[in-house]
Amino acid sequence: MLELENVDKVYRSRGKPPVHAVRALDMEVGKGEIVALLGSSGCGKTSTLRMIAGFEDVTSGSIALDNRRIEALPPARRKVAMAFEGYSLYPPLTVRENIGFALKAQQLSRGEVTRRVDAIAGLVEIEDILDAYPRAISGGQQQRVSLARALVRDADLYLLDEPMGQLEPQLRAVLRGRIKGLLAERGMTAIFVTHDQTEASALADRIAVMEDGILQQFASEKELKNRPANLFVASFIGEPPMNLLETEVARADGGFRLSVGSAMAFLIPGDRLDSTAQQALQQTPRVRVGIRPQKVAVGSGDVRVRIVSNQWLGDQSHVAGECAGNFLIAVTAGRVAARPGDVISFGLEPRHLHIFGTEGTCIRHAEVR
Amino acid sequence: MEHSSLAGRVFRGVALALVLVFFMFPIVWIFLMSFQSNEQILRIPPRILFEPTLFNYQALISGQLRTTAGNLEISFMRNLMNSFVLSSAAVLLALLLGVPAAYAFARFKFRLGETIAFTLLSFRFAPPLLVLLPLSLYYQQLGLNDTYFGIVWVYQLIALPLILWIVRGYFEDISPDIEHAYRLAGHSWREAFTRIAVPLAGPGIAAAGLLSFIFCWNNFVFALILASADKQPVTVGALAFVTASGIQYGQIAAAIVLSVTPTLLLALYAQRYLVEGLSLGAVKG
Numbered sequence: 134m135l136e137l138e139n140v141d142k143v144y145r146s147r148g149k150p151p152v153h154a155v156r157a158l159d160m161e162v163g164k165g166e167i168v169a170l171l172g173s174s175g176c177g178k179t180s181t182l183r184m185i186a187g188f189e190d191v192t193s194g195s196i197a198l199d200n201r202r203i204e205a206l207p208p209a210r211r212k213v214a215m216a217f218e219g220y221s222l223y224p225p226l227t228v229r230e231n232i233g234f235a236l237k238a239q240q241l242s243r244g245e246v247t248r249r250v251d252a253i254a255g256l257v258e259i260e261d262i263l264d265a266y267p268r269a270i271s272g273g274q275q276q277r278v279s280l281a282r283a284l285v286r287d288a289d290l291y292l293l294d295e296p297m298g299q300l301e302p303q304l305r306a307v308l309r310g311r312i313k314g315l316l317a318e319r320g321m322t323a324i325f326v327t328h329d330q331t332e333a334s335a336l337a338d339r340i341a342v343m344e345d346g347i348l349q350q351f352a353s354e355k356e357l358k359n360r361p362a363n364l365f366v367a368s369f370i371g372e373p374p375m376n377l378l379e380t381e382v383a384r385a386d387g388g389f390r391l392s393v394g395s396a397m398a399f400l401i402p403g404d405r406l407d408s409t410a411q412q413a414l415q416q417t418p419r420v421r422v423g424i425r426p427q428k429v430a431v432g433s434g435d436v437r438v439r440i441v442s443n444q445w446l447g448d449q450s451h452v453a454g455e456c457a458g459n460f461l462i463a464v465t466a467g468r469v470a471a472r473p474g475d476v477i478s479f480g481l482e483p484r485h486l487h488i489f490g491t492e493g494t495c496i497r498h499a500e501v502r
Numbered sequence: 503m504e505h506s507s508l509a510g511r512v513f514r515g516v517a518l519a520l521v522l523v524f525f526m527f528p529i530v531w532i533f534l535m536s537f538q539s540n541e542q543i544l545r546i547p548p549r550i551l552f553e554p555t556l557f558n559y560q561a562l563i564s565g566q567l568r569t570t571a572g573n574l575e576i577s578f579m580r581n582l583m584n585s586f587v588l589s590s591a592a593v594l595l596a597l598l599l600g601v602p603a604a605y606a607f608a609r610f611k612f613r614l615g616e617t618i619a620f621t622l623l624s625f626r627f628a629p630p631l632l633v634l635l636p637l638s639l640y641y642q643q644l645g646l647n648d649t650y651f652g653i654v655w656v657y658q659l660i661a662l663p664l665i666l667w668i669v670r671g672y673f674e675d676i677s678p679d680i681e682h683a684y685r686l687a688g689h690s691w692r693e694a695f696t697r698i699a700v701p702l703a704g705p706g707i708a709a710a711g712l713l714s715f716i717f718c719w720n721n722f723v724f725a726l727i728l729a730s731a732d733k734q735p736v737t738v739g740a741l742a743f744v745t746a747s748g749i750q751y752g753q754i755a756a757a758i759v760l761s762v763t764p765t766l767l768l769a770l771y772a773q774r775y776l777v778e779g780l781s782l783g784a785v786k787g
Contacts, residue, residue: 186682186686187685188682207685207691209689209690217679217682219677221680223683225701235687238687238689282683
């Protein structure tokens with residue numbers, strides 16, 4: 134459906150070094166798929182979206198939508214709808230006109246336009262402000278109008294830039310569900326930009342994690358969590374973030390022994406590593422290992438930690454401890470009776486470790502189950 | 503600005519009245535002068551109460567001034583007409599050229615863009631006398647001397663930079679995404695400019711147009727040098743009232759009233775847009 138091939142974006146302005154916003158981006162989005170572009174600000178996600186919409190030129194590479202090359206087409210001919218981060222409503226028009234306006238080019242009958250506008254307005258809960266002017270309504274309402282204006286159209290692709298950033302949490306949760314339902318029901322293909330992981334995982338079928346203009350990994354939420362491609366994805370995805378430890382590599386009993394000073398050591402049997410992972414471990418003296426806080430056992434195990442903080446969040450405990458200069462966080466379902474300063478046991482099992490090579494790429498994922 | 507106390511309100515009223523008198527007095531005095539004869543005007547002490555006469559206006563409109571030294575032809579009505587034609591044509595041309603240019607400077611970053619924009623602005627702070635001599639020599643060679651077109655062209659030095667820089671600010675204030683949204687809905691770049699950008703910057707364009715109209719209307723020196731009698735605007739035409747038999751204060755006053763009225767009416771009519779337009783950022787929701 135949408136294919137980005139080797140897309141580069143370089144911003145050049147006089148007197149400043151060029152900014153390489155997007156590098157060699159390859160991405161394929163299937164029909165009816167909902168994709169999230171996730172990353173911190175300045176990672177290139179909005180640039181990517183605007184290149185697809187046609188407001189930014191592609192420095193090099195190609196974009197194809199529904200088997201049409203579109204990177205050189207004017208925005209009007211790309212059959213793309215977009216909701217803008219800044220809402221961008223037309224000030225002289227009412228909310229109803231703003232939404233209906235997007236349908237004008239399609240030459241529908243007036244009754245049909247009214248029907249469609251009413252339907253979408255009900256979906257995002259703006260029926261009561263349809264006759265108001267943009268400057269008279271709140272930011273959250275403007276955002277919903279902007280969203281409605283994009284979704285009401287018949288387009289091949291829907292681009293949503295931070296579609297729910299201004300909404301209250303409750304409404305956001307409701308709208309996520311409804312919009313996902315609408316997109317699925319109509320088989321609409323959508324790409325949305327967000328920096329909110331919860332939103333990405335709630336709405337998207339697949340998530341593209343970007344950083345420094347590079348697509349780090351493009352996969353389902355489950356895969357991003359269980360099989361992060363590299364250190365960045367591993368530490369970016371998941372709440373609280375993955376525990377990371379610097380270890381020394383030594384051979385032991387046909388496998389490897391990864392040790393953190395004298396405080397911790399993990400034995401990884403050779404038969405649990407594939408040949409490339411074995412090779413990588415043989416070649417490097419030090420690797421980083423990561424373990425999800427959810428996989429750290431509290432109260433059992435052989436790692437002795439000094440508690441730094443212990444928070445009960447109502448449904449789970451976040452316990453942070455320190456061991457030989459390393460900081461570890463554990464998440465457990467129940468309350469933990471430990472105060473800061475206490476020394477308790479954490480259990481880190483070798484099979485739960487992700488191992489990252491020198492370049493940051495993951496050479497071995499944790500075993501699931 | 504809520505002054506609820508009585509003293510505050512009284513003080514505000516007095517202050518406003520003072521400012522009003524300060525600015526309005528010359529206009530009122532000129533208006534009164536225009537209904538007096540030269541003798542009444544030059545009387546000392548001057549009087550507020552007098553017997554009004556329409557003599558000055560009669561003279562201006564008929565183009566015949568009867569003085570003690572004889573009959574004098576004055577072409578005031580023609581001058582007024584010239585002012586109209588020259589100023590409107592100049593502003594129209596400047597809008598036609600300046601609004602698209604302002605849009606380009608606001609929206610696109612291109613090589614030498616800032617340099618060009620600044621060069622255009624610098625025409626405003628070059629003293630006219632500096633360019634007048636070379637200009638009139640060129641005009642003589644080009645055959646533009648003493649033509650309406652030539653004067654309108656020179657007036658671009660006044661109107662174009664003004665419109666360009668004011669309107670540019672308004673375009674910069676409009677989020678480009680509003681036009682982007684419009685273009686995504688299946689409209690061309692040209693339509694986005696004419697149907698979205700220009701209407702949104704409307705108050706600013708009106709304000710800039712009005713200001714440059716007033717500046718053109720008030721111009722004196724370009725027309726004095728580059729136009730002969732039949733193409734001169736009122737500013738230059740007013741010189742005719744300094745006659746051999748004395749200065750015709752009554753006619754000058756009547757001429758001023760007549761020549762100020764159009765711009766005054768225009769400003770009054772457009773003041774809503776002016777206020778909206780000159781308070782930058784009015785288009786941001």
